[in-house]
Amino acid sequence: MLKPILKEPSVNESERILSAIVSNTFFSLWCYPSLFRSVGKGKEFADLTIFFNNTLIIFSDKGHVNFQEQNDVQLAWSRWYRAAVRESAKQLYGAESFVRNHPDKLFLNSRLEDPFPFDLTKPGLKIHLVAVTGGIGQHAQRFFNSVGPGSNGTLVYHYEVSENYLLEKPFIVGDVDPRKTFVHVLDESGLKLLFEELCTPADFIHYLETKERAIRSGSFLSSAGEEETLATYLQEDGGYGFGDLRVPTGYEGHSFRIPEGEWKHYRQTVAYALRHGHKKNAKLWNEIIARFADAITDACVGEAKDLPFIGHSNALQILASENLHSSSFLASALFEKFGLVPKGIRSARTAPSTAKPDRLYVFVFFPWDDSFASYQEYREARTGCMQLYAYVAMYKYQKAKEILIFGADTKGGQGGSETIFAVDGTVPLTSGEREMTQKAMKTLNILDNVSERVIRTSHSDADVGRNGPCPCGSQRKYKKCCMVTGMH
Numbered sequence: 001m002l003k004p005i006l007k008e009p010s011v012n013e014s015e016r017i018l019s020a021i022v023s024n025t026f027f028s029l030w031c032y033p034s035l036f037r038s039v040g041k042g043k044e045f046a047d048l049t050i051f052f053n054n055t056l057i058i059f060s061d062k063g064h065v066n067f068q069e070q071n072d073v074q075l076a077w078s079r080w081y082r083a084a085v086r087e088s089a090k091q092l093y094g095a096e097s098f099v100r101n102h103p104d105k106l107f108l109n110s111r112l113e114d115p116f117p118f119d120l121t122k123p124g125l126k127i128h129l130v131a132v133t134g135g136i137g138q139h140a141q142r143f144f145n146s147v148g149p150g151s152n153g154t155l156v157y158h159y160e161v162s163e164n165y166l167l168e169k170p171f172i173v174g175d176v177d178p179r180k181t182f183v184h185v186l187d188e189s190g191l192k193l194l195f196e197e198l199c200t201p202a203d204f205i206h207y208l209e210t211k212e213r214a215i216r217s218g219s220f221l222s223s224a225g226e227e228e229t230l231a232t233y234l235q236e237d238g239g240y241g242f243g244d245l246r247v248p249t250g251y252e253g254h255s256f257r258i259p260e261g262e263w264k265h266y267r268q269t270v271a272y273a274l275r276h277g278h279k280k281n282a283k284l285w286n287e288i289i290a291r292f293a294d295a296i297t298d299a300c301v302g303e304a305k306d307l308p309f310i311g312h313s314n315a316l317q318i319l320a321s322e323n324l325h326s327s328s329f330l331a332s333a334l335f336e337k338f339g340l341v342p343k344g345i346r347s348a349r350t351a352p353s354t355a356k357p358d359r360l361y362v363f364v365f366f367p368w369d370d371s372f373a374s375y376q377e378y379r380e381a382r383t384g385c386m387q388l389y390a391y392v393a394m395y396k397y398q399k400a401k402e403i404l405i406f407g408a409d410t411k412g413g414q415g416g417s418e419t420i421f422a423v424d425g426t427v428p429l430t431s432g433e434r435e436m437t438q439k440a441m442k443t444l445n446i447l448d449n450v451s452e453r454v455i456r457t458s459h460s461d462a463d464v465g466r467n468g469p470c471p472c473g474s475q476r477k478y479k480k481c482c483m484v485t486g487m488h
Contacts, residue, residue, distance in 0.1 A: 002301060005297045007109075010033040011047070014064055018061050018063070022195060025195050025199050025200065025204055028294050030050055030293075032051070042112055046058045046092075047060055047061040052321075056127045056128070057128045057205070060130070060132065062134070066080075081167055084133045089129075093181070099125075100127075117313075127181060128181075128184070128208045132186055133186065137188050140154060141154075143170055144156075154225035155185065155190065157172070157185075158174045159221055175215060193226065193227055199324060200286070202321050202355065211233070224261075231266035234275065240355045277328075282328045282331060289316065292316045292418070296312045296313065302376075318422050321355075322356075323355045341410050342410070343367065343412040346365065350447065358400055358401040359403075360402070362389050362404070364389050366386070379419065383419055385407070386405045386419065386421070390423045391433060401426050404421075404422050405423070
């Protein structure tokens, strides 16, 4: 039985702001403001923890650390760096070590009553570390404007120098400890910008991975700011709608630096305008994910409440793992079809993921009508119809390794909720399932040229009882099979 996930609130205002920013991308299901460890008297694990697709992102927030502007700038900087950057890194390394050594000792609250709902013992767990240093931007801007008016005024990054060098150079950060996991040091403007532009879990994680790989390979040496790094990343083609950070063509074998002005330039390009359009479409996709995530977190999932938490999470993770480009495409396909389907008419559309070529979506629009005795009966009927579509999709699209079935009412209907479930396309249909699928395709025209029209079966309600076996051969009750398709 699915149970609500009860989280501890953020400790202070800075952490609440951080959680609000991050949860817009990673949603309530994968975003945890405060976790606690059972080793060490229930000590807090981290300020914010993200878990998505066997990837852990640990945040340390030092927004409360003040820059002592009344002191000499170099002295103020060295003190701030030790308290904000170095201390964050220390905490992050400790949290990472704890997870590696005690992956089953994390809890949702200080009482250590509810364990962290995800499995951190799975092989291949990736960990990213992020130090958030709020309240430093205005001081950086004032300093850099004194050197050269017109500077963006964000933290500057030099990755090839030692920490001793960084302590002597105000508002410059780098690779905190090259011997350990890379720590992303972000000021408030850099953090906000990354989550505004990389507004899907897949995009944000890919950016972190790409940036770490470029820095640790020795090819990426410095950047005039996080916004400049992001602009460079977004203008390089990393395949499947992702960006990249790499040595320019013709300079292979060399290193590169990113100067100031890249973000300003990128804002004026056609590519930026196109991406802005994709962001608007992807927001619609994210709204669907957010509703599902909140429902799972609150344990309000309708007829599937008896299924385990991880089953719900894994299905939704598929939707959330699409990057911005693919989310935009899928949202357009979904909502365009929704607008075209007349009220009361069953219809469907298939759409491939552009980020995962072996993933297929089937959008099923299943109408409510007055024959349903209750909303619960309608939900069960819709799910039964969706299962038929799943079988047909597996039969017709055998190259698809993942198939996600999305069910909703038609436009203007009363069934305002949505249902999703995923099927493993790599598991072949049995001979009985193939025979049933062929009969269903022939009888109901499911996924016949994709678009569907209302037809009548050769059997009427008078011929077959609601609770009798369906004449299509599916071995399901008639009321949960062909009767529920709107064709009776």
